[in-house]
Amino acid sequence: MKIDEDILNSIIEYGVKAPSGDNCQPWRFRFDKDRLLIINDEARDTSLYNVRNIASFVAHGALLENMQIAAVSFGYDMAAVLFPKGEKNSVIAAVEFKRSQAKADELFPYIRKRCTNRWPYLRVELEENITRALREEAMSFPGGEVFLAGGEREKKIIAGAASLNDRLLFENRRLHDFLFDHIRWTEKEAKETRDGLDIMTLGLNPVQRRLFKALKSWEFVKTLNRVGLSRLVPMQTYKLIKGSSAVGLVAMKGTSPESFVAGGRLLERVWLRATSLGLSFQPITGSTFLIQRLYLTDGEGLDNAHKDLLLGAEKELKRVFPIEKDNAIIMLFRVGYASTPVLSLRLPAKIEKG
Ligand SMILES: Cc1cc2nc3c(=O)[nH]c(=O)nc-3n(C[C@H](O)[C@H](O)[C@H](O)COP(=O)(O)O)c2cc1C
Structure with a gap:
């Protein structure tokens, strides 16, 4: 080389x-x-x-x-x-x-500055030149599109569909265990593993952090679900999304692996552009990946009640964004203004010799 x-x-x-x-x-x-x-x-x-x-x-x-x-x-x-x-x-x-x-x-x-910001954002509308700049990033990607919606009605619809993911996280053991296996609970653990989700990046206050740690136990979650925990958790996400400046969707023509890689390239440019404009950005996209799971694997790993809820969420998403079966849904996200959060770490990249 x-x-x-x-x-x-x-x-x-x-x-x-x-x-x-x-x-x-x-x-x-x-x-x-x-x-x-x-x-x-x-x-x-x-x-x-x-x-x-x-x-x-x-x-x-x-x-x-x-x-x-x-x-x-x-x-x-x-x-x-x-x-x-x-x-x-x-x-x-x-x-x-x-x-x-x-x-x-x-x-x-x-x-180096791009990051996921999970804190509440200021309730200010995006200016026209900002939305234009974000949409324009898609122009260099054939088949790529960025949709944005800042109206109250649209934000509420997306907030409902996206926050369904938080309910499923506390009702589906595989989703729950995978998330909690990836939380790094202390600074020491975050620095040692250099992967997963540092608890300090989750946008939780000290009380919420303590509560969240208790929810690591599936047995405890099951008990709390009897008094409505899994219905309560999405309310926080709902409020976060509704209180953002806008919600958005990155989509790419086609559903091949290449479409998802191309969509990832476009997503990164949109996210970097948002960062350059001083915007905070958070993917809120668990529901969209589970919706794609319904079609790609017949919803393997999800029970029938959850499959129905996801089909309902898909209908809602379609009321705001043009989601089509022959397009890859790359990411649903929210944007707005907030101060810089804690940045997450990375493993050192090693090149193996062939
Ligand atoms: C495909 C994909 C899906 C993601 N989904 C979510 C999500 O639904 N909610 C969220 O808060 N972050 C989500 N993220 C953000 C990652 O958690 C984040 O990129 C990772 O923890 C590294 O942190 P950083 O973005 O601050 O560098 C997603 C990222 C990718 C690439």
Whole structure:
């Protein structure tokens, strides 16, 4: 590979700043002849959301976009062949670098600043130039679209459909256990593992944090559900979403693995653009991945009552956003203004020699 090893390591370091479901960081890197292979480590995200690896494909798209932006800024052009022929399905991309004179990408400085902000946002409307800038990011991606809605009615509908996820988290044991296995309860644990969700990034006050820790026990959750816990939890998320400036959806034409990777690239650009505009951003997308699970696996792992609730949520989402079966739903999100939260950590990226 005609690229200095230190520069390559820096490009990868920027790459892994990408978002991933529950901060699973489902990637590995391997040198193979002149190419860098980017591999999906399926064992890292076994959640019900990650149906047929689509959540991981989105994360890999974001990783590739960060790497591309960083490469150009270091004076290299990056060519990525997705799912290269002759390789295992887990190889997401074969990447090569060439010296280039291309102009640095203006989003580069925001890779280190981009983060998920789960705190309440200020109730201010987005200005027209802000919504335009976010929508325009989709223009460089054939088949990609970014929809935004800031009306009270739309925000309420999305808040209802998205907060259903929080109910399911406390009624479905697999969803519950996966989430709680990924919470890092202390600063020490967060620093040692450098993955998962640091409790301090969850937007909880000290009382809520203590309560949340008790909910790690499924038996306790089951008992509290008898007095309505799982119906109560979504109310907090509902309020957060309703109180944001706007809700949005990133969608991509097609439903192939390539569509989800391309959608992840677009998502990262939208998120970086939002960061550059001083906006806070939070995915609120558990329900949309579970809806896709209904179609891709007949809802394996979900009971019939929950399948019906998800079909109802899908109908509601369609009242606000044009969701179509032959499009990949990449992410539902909320945006608004808030102060910078605690940033989450990353594992050091190692390149395996081929
Ligand atoms: C496909 C995907 C789905 C996600 N879904 C949610 C979600 O529903 N709620 C949420 O708060 N964060 C969600 N996230 C954000 C991740 O938890 C977050 O990116 C990760 O913890 C790393 O933190 P950072 O974004 O602050 O770097 C999602 C991220 C990805 C890539």
